[in-house]
Amino acid sequence: MHNKSITELAAGLRAGDYSSVELTQYFLDRIQRLDGELNSFVTVCKDEALSAARAADQQLQTGEAGVLTGIPIAHKDIFCTEGIRTTCGSKMLESFISPYDATVVAKLKAAGVVNLGKTNMDEFAMGSSNETSYYGPVRNPWDTETVPGGSSGGSAACVAARLAPAATGTDTGGSIRQPAALCGITGLKPTYGRVSRYGMIAFASSLDQAGPMTTSAADAATMLQVMAGFDRRDSTSADQPVPDYSAGIADDLSGLKIGLPKEYFGEGLDASVAKSIEEAISEYRKLGAEVLEISLPNTHLAVPTYYVVAPAECSSNLSRFDGVRYGHRCEDPKDLEDLYKRSRAEGFGDEVQRRILIGTYALSAGYYDAYYLKAQRVRHLISDDFTRAFEQVDVIMGPTTPDSAFHIGEKADDPVSMYLSDIYTIAVNLAGLPGISIPVAPAAGKPVGLQIIGSYFAEARLLNVAHRLQMATDYHQAAPAGI
C-alpha cells in the first residue's frame, strides 16, 4: 500500500478499498515502527490526523471529495499549523504553538488532506544535511549512516521511506531539490511567487519558496495544483492563473531542446554521479529531445552571492525571535540586553548564529555597498545567464548535487564544503526560476538526482519532462531496502 501513488491511493479511497482513517492509521503505524531510527518527524499528530481522516471519509461518502481528500501527507516544520507545535527545527520554538495556519497548510487542509505530522529540518532551514536541527539529525533511509540532505531532510526521508505519500518542503538554496536527490524522490521548487510564503517561517524572503516532495512527478503535479496560486497575504506571490499541471504531463517530448551547462559538469562533480546523469540524458535523447551544450558563465558566483544575500535577509528575519512575545526566553534576565543576548544565544544553534553574524556584518554601515549591494548586482548577472540560455533551449539539465549522500558528521565542521553541496541549486533561487529534482540511476547504491530547470512559471513543462522519464524508466519507484 505504501508504494502507491497519490492517484492510486485516491482511487482506492473512492473504490472503498480502505477508508481514510485506515489509510492514515496505516501510515501512522509505519511512522511508529520506522521513524525511531530515521527521526524524520519532530511532531506526529496522531489525534488530529485521525480526526481529519474521519471528516475526509464523510466527504468521500457524500461525494464532495477532491483528488487529495483523505490522503495523508506531512508538513515540513517550517509551516505554521494552527494549534500544532511549529518548531522550525529550533530550540527557540520548542514550545511554540502557532495561532494560525500557513496558506499552504490551509489550502491543503481545504482540499481534504490529512496532516500526519511535522517533519524534521535544519534549524530555520539553514543547512544541507539536517544536522543543524535541534531535534537531532535525520537519517537517510537508503543508508542510515548518511545524511538525507537538507534543509527539508525530514520531508525527503519520510517520503523516501514511504512514511507518508507526500510532504511539503521549502527551498531557499536547494532545500527541496538537494534532499530529494539524496533520498531518491521527486522534489519541485516552483518559480518564486508561485506558492504563497504566508505562514512559512522566513529564512531569506527573496529566495524562499515552498513546493511538493513526492515519489513521482505526477504526484508533484497533484500537490502543486493545490499549493500554487496568488495569495493577497503575500505581496510577492504572483497574481497569475494556475494552469492544470496534470493535463499535459504525458505530452510527447520530441523536439524538446535540453541545455547542459558546461559549468555543471566540471571540477567537483563526482564521476559516478556524472555517469548517472549522462544515462538519464541518453534516455531523453531516446524520447526525442535534442541536447545542446550551453554556458552559464556566472555559475561560480552563485554560492558567494547567496552567502551574502541569504544571511543578510535572515539576520533581519530572525530578529523577531527575541524572547519577548513567544519562543525561548532565558531564565531570570537581569535587564533587557541580557534578555536578548541569552535568549538568542540559548535558543539558536551554531549555524543559525553564524549566518546571523555574517548577515549583520554584510548589512553594516560601511560594508553594505561592498557586500549586499554588490551581491544584488551579481544576482542580476546570474539571472541574465539563464535568460540568455532560455533563448536557446527549453529546459536546462544537470546534476542536482555534486555528490551523493555523505556521511553524518563528514562535513559538519566544514561549513564551506557543506555550502558547496548546493552549488548547482543555488543559482536557480537567485534567479527565481523553477527547478525539479528527480531520481535517476543510483551511484554505488545511493540515489542521484537529475535537476531540470525551467523558465519562469514553466512548472507544467518541468513536470511533463520529469514525468516522461518516469514513464520510460522506473528509477523513481526504487525504495530503500527494508522499507
Place this chain on the structure above:
Amino acid sequence: MQWETVIGLEIHVQLATQSKIFSGASTAYGAAPNTQACNVDLGMPGVLPVLNQEAVRMAVKFGVAIGAQVAPRSVFARKNYFYPDLPKGYQISQMELPIVGTGALTIELENGESKVVGITRAHLEEDAGKSLHEDFHGMTGIDLNRAGTPLLEIVSEPDMRSAAEAVAYAKKIHALVRYIEICDGNMAEGSFRCDANVSVRPMGQKELGTRAELKNLNSFRFLEKAINLEVERQIDIIESGGRVVQETRLYDADRHETRSMRSKEEANDYRYFPDPDLLPVELDDAFIEEIKQTLPELPDEKRQRFESDYALSLQDAAVLTASRELADYYEAVVAAAQSDPKIAANWVLGELAAALNRDAVDISNSPVTAKLLAGLLQRIADQTISGKIAKQVFEAMWQGEGDADAVIEAKGLKQITDSSAIEKMVDEVVSNNPKQAEQYRSGKEKLFGFFVGQVMKQTRGKANPQQVNELLKKRLAQD
C-alpha cells in the same frame, strides 16, 4: 557674540486610515491593550506585510499639496533594531527612495512677512507599539495596538531661524494635513508629533553647528519652549568654552528641561536594506493626477480668496483659514445669512471664537452652528435686534435655548422700531429731566448720551438706536 539658531523639523503625521499600514487591524485610538494587534502586528513567525493602498494615496496627497515630486518608484526598507515594542526587530520604513521628494511650504511670520521652508522628503513608515513602565512592578508592559499604524514622516530643511518660525511651520503642516484630511491632527493622542533638530552658529558663519535632536514635543507650546531652552543651553556651553555633542535629548515639560537620551556613539547602526517582503511602490502619472484632482482648496489659496472675495484683512483671512472647519463654518455663515462678510468675520472671530475658547469646545461641536449664527446675523441686518442685544441672544443660543428667533421671542428682545412709541418715550424722558435738557441746550452736548441711556433703560435696550438718536435730537432741538 551674536548667535544664529538653525532648526529643522521631523514631523510624524499619523495617517487617518481605517486599518494599519501593513495589516487589516484597526487603527482606532484608545482600545484595551493588545486588542488591536493581529498576527502581523505581533510579528508572529511566518506573517507578511501587505501595503495599505489608502496610506499610499494619503502620502501622495500630501506630496501634491506641497508641490513636491511624487516618486514614480519608492521602496520600503527595513530599519533594524531591537526594542520590546518593535515586534519584528525592525521597522518598515523608507530610506533611499521615499514616496515624496523635495517640496516647499510658505509660512507667515509675525512681522507680516512670509518665508519659504524647504521640505527635504516625506516617507511612509509603520509606528512601533508602546512600552509602559508604570504599574508593572519593575516589569514593562507592552501594548502593540499602535504597532503598524501608518505614519508619514515629513522632514524639513534646516531653514528655520527661531522657535517662532519652527512653530509657524509646524502649525502650517498641521493645518495642511487636516485640510487634505490625511490626519486628525490630535497632538495629545500622538497623531501629530514633532522632533526638532537644533543647532546654533555664530551669526554669519556658513557651516552648521553640531545639532541636538529634541524629542517628545507634543504641543506647539512645548515645541517653542524646548527649542528656546536648547538654544540657551547650547550657547551657554559654547560661551563657556565647551563643545556641543551630537545627541538625542528628551524634553520634560514638567521640569522644563531637556535630558540626554543617547549620544551619537550609542546610536544604532540600523542596517537599512530594501524589504524583500514588499514590492516597490510604482505610481504612474495618471494616478498622481487623479489624486491631485481630489485635493481641496488649500489654506494659502483659500486665504487669498477670502481676502479678495470677502474683502477681509490678511490677518482675518489667515485666522479664518487656519483650519478647514473654521473656514467652512465661516463660509456657511456668509452664504446662509447673505450678510456683510466683514460682520460675519467679526462674529466668527469674536463672539464665537471666544465662546469656543472659553468652554474648550471644538468648532465641529459648536452649539451655535453656522446656520444658527447666520439666523442671528439676519436679525441684526433686518434690524429686529441691535448688535448689542445680539450678543445676549448669542449667549442664549450657546446655552441651547433655540435659534435667534426663538430666543428673541421668548425673551421679548425684539427691537422697537415704531417711531410713535419711541417718540412717546423720548418725550417722557426729556420732560422728566428738564434740568439736563436745559444744560444740553446751553451747549453741554455730552449729555446726549445720558438721554440715549435713559430711553434705552426704559426699553431694556430694545429701541432702535438710530431712531432713538434721531428722535432725541429732534425733540431736544425743540423748545
